[in-house]
Amino acid sequence: MSAAISIKKISKNYGALQALDDVSLEIQQGEFFGLLGPNGAGKTTLISILAGLVTADQGHALIMGADVQSHFRDARRSLGVVPQELVFDPFFTVRETLQFQSGYFGIQNNDAWIDEIMANLDLTSKADSNMRSLSGGMKRRVLVAQALVHRPPVIILDEPTAGVDVELRQSLWQFISRLNQDGHTIVLTTHYLEEAEALCQRIAMLKQGKIVALDTTANLLNRYGSVKKDGEGKTDLEDVFVNIMSGNAL
Amino acid sequence: MKNPPLQYGSGFPTLLRKEVKRFYKVGFQTVAAPVLTAVLYLMIFGHVLEGREMYGRFTYTAFLIPGLVMMSLLQNAFANTSSSLIQSKVTGNLVFVLLAPLSHFEFYAAYILAAVFRGVVVGLGVFLITAWISPPALEYPLWILTFAFLGAAILGSLGLIAGIWADKYDQLAAFQNFLIMPATMLSGVFYSIHSLPPAWQMVSHFNPFFYMIDGFRYGFFGVSDISPWNSLAIILFFFVAVSAIALRMLQTGYKLRH
Numbered sequence: 001m002s003a004a005i006s007i008k009k010i011s012k013n014y015g016a017l018q019a020l021d022d023v024s025l026e027i028q029q030g031e032f033f034g035l036l037g038p039n040g041a042g043k044t045t046l047i048s049i050l051a052g053l054v055t056a057d058q059g060h061a062l063i064m065g066a067d068v069q070s071h072f073r074d075a076r077r078s079l080g081v082v083p084q085e086l087v088f089d090p091f092f093t094v095r096e097t098l099q100f101q102s103g104y105f106g107i108q109n110n111d112a113w114i115d116e117i118m119a120n121l122d123l124t125s126k127a128d129s130n131m132r133s134l135s136g137g138m139k140r141r142v143l144v145a146q147a148l149v150h151r152p153p154v155i156i157l158d159e160p161t162a163g164v165d166v167e168l169r170q171s172l173w174q175f176i177s178r179l180n181q182d183g184h185t186i187v188l189t190t191h192y193l194e195e196a197e198a199l200c201q202r203i204a205m206l207k208q209g210k211i212v213a214l215d216t217t218a219n220l221l222n223r224y225g226s227v228k229k230d231g232e233g234k235t236d237l238e239d240v241f242v243n244i245m246s247g248n249a250l
Numbered sequence: 251m252k253n254p255p256l257q258y259g260s261g262f263p264t265l266l267r268k269e270v271k272r273f274y275k276v277g278f279q280t281v282a283a284p285v286l287t288a289v290l291y292l293m294i295f296g297h298v299l300e301g302r303e304m305y306g307r308f309t310y311t312a313f314l315i316p317g318l319v320m321m322s323l324l325q326n327a328f329a330n331t332s333s334s335l336i337q338s339k340v341t342g343n344l345v346f347v348l349l350a351p352l353s354h355f356e357f358y359a360a361y362i363l364a365a366v367f368r369g370v371v372v373g374l375g376v377f378l379i380t381a382w383i384s385p386p387a388l389e390y391p392l393w394i395l396t397f398a399f400l401g402a403a404i405l406g407s408l409g410l411i412a413g414i415w416a417d418k419y420d421q422l423a424a425f426q427n428f429l430i431m432p433a434t435m436l437s438g439v440f441y442s443i444h445s446l447p448p449a450w451q452m453v454s455h456f457n458p459f460f461y462m463i464d465g466f467r468y469g470f471f472g473v474s475d476i477s478p479w480n481s482l483a484i485i486l487f488f489f490v491a492v493s494a495i496a497l498r499m500l501q502t503g504y505k506l507r508h
Contacts, residue, residue, distance in 0.1 A: 016506075026395035051349055054508045073351035077258060081349055091272050101263025104350035107257070146346060 003183035010059035034200030041206040080147035133204035197237035212230035262356040269364030285375040317439035327402035328367030328409040335413025354500035365406025394469030401462040
């Protein structure tokens with residue numbers, strides 16, 4: 001069985017800035033994986049390379065065994081990406097947006113699945129509303145729905161809960177967790193470390209384009225937990241993150 | 251949430267449908283307005299220059315109609331691809347197309363066919379209204395269709411190139427106002443190049459839009475400034491050239507994929 005995501009020696013420069021430096025990583029099918037790091041660490045660049053939006057200067061990336069460049073059709077059909085930016089097409093309704101997204105992947109007559117996604121994301125009542133009229137939270141739900149219309153086995157969520165209220169965050173994580181239980185591989189980037197700690201089985205931490213930590217969440221907590229503890233003696237992922245990023249734990 | 255395996259086809263028909271629906275949703279702006287502009291041109295210039303005779307036997311109004319139809323068609327084909335792309339780039343929603351498993355050929359074909367469709371719809375609108383004012387001749391309909399489709403495809407391709415190249419609306423407006431607009435206005439829409447001084451006649455021969463208008467007009471009157479076969483050969487070459495550039499930009503991801 002091929003890995004859900006295989007990243008081999010990926011490097012990427014933007015002029016003098018090295019966004020990614022010889023990054024290698026494998027994420028197995030069915031994992032709930034966290035990709036963490038401060039702003040500018042290279043998370044979005046890495047995701048963009050997997051999505052085919054950015055071309056790596058060196059190295060290869062595969063989604064479900066398909067190279068993102070040479071077998072881009074298979075790779076993209078296997079991948080759903082929830083972008084970080086709250087982008088939408090102002091010409092269309094929610095239903096049209098999802099139907100078009102499905103059609104771009106060559107899937108016609110997908111209304112039953114689109115209805116199911118909308119029901120799970122509480123979008124049904126907004127199905128015929130223009131995208132412009134939706135609140136930020138609702139637009140975020142549509143972004144998630146768009147990433148799921150072609151039923152990809154691998155789903156990448158790039159800070160999906162940024163600026164989202166607590167209720168939506170909880171319902172979103174319930175839905176994503178259910179997808180994970182159904183066998184979907186989930187890759188999550190977030191600045192809400194308590195979410196990553198609660199959801200992710202394994203975590204990679206990026207700093208200045210390099211992976212500085214890669215392990216199960218439990219091992220990261222155990223390994224770096226002695227460095228700093230809160231008042232009750234219980235280490236959380238935020239402590240681990242701060243210590244790794246500051247170099248105290250290395 | 252278990253479902254049967256999906257059957258994947260091409261994303262091209264959906265992208266084409268989306269591009270058509272995009273301009274259809276703002277039809278007053280994208281179809282009605284350019285038709286009205288062309289009719290105003292006809293009424294004003296037709297009135298002022300009505301005494302002139304063109305090609306020795308046609309009224310100026312009759313001469314003007316094919317030129318206005320083609321000019322509207324070309325400008326709107328350009329506007330469709332260029333405005334769609336710049337809007338999608340600026341608002342960021344182009345990412346949804348870029349994430350999909352579409353080849354650069356599918357991307358190109360969808361955008362260009364939508365541009366051709368809008369151009370033809372606007373051109374047909376101008377034709378139907380102006381024909382009611384002054385019924386034109388239709389000597390060779392096949393020539394009319396050939397030049398209409400090729401002209402729209404060329405301008406759709408140029409719009410795609412401009413839409414990809416431009417980073418902001420200002421750059422696209424410069425491309426449109428300082429290149430496309432003068433080239434179409436000075437292509438013989440309002441005059442026969444034989445009425446120009448020799449030097450300007452020569453300059454006109456370097457304007458590819460001249461061949462589109464002249465060949466298109468030949469389909470109406472059976473008369474043109476140069477042979478329609480020469481015009482066809484030149485715009486075919488131009489079509490291949492701009493298509494190759496547009497396809498190369500899409501294939502390499504120029505300003506789209508980084």
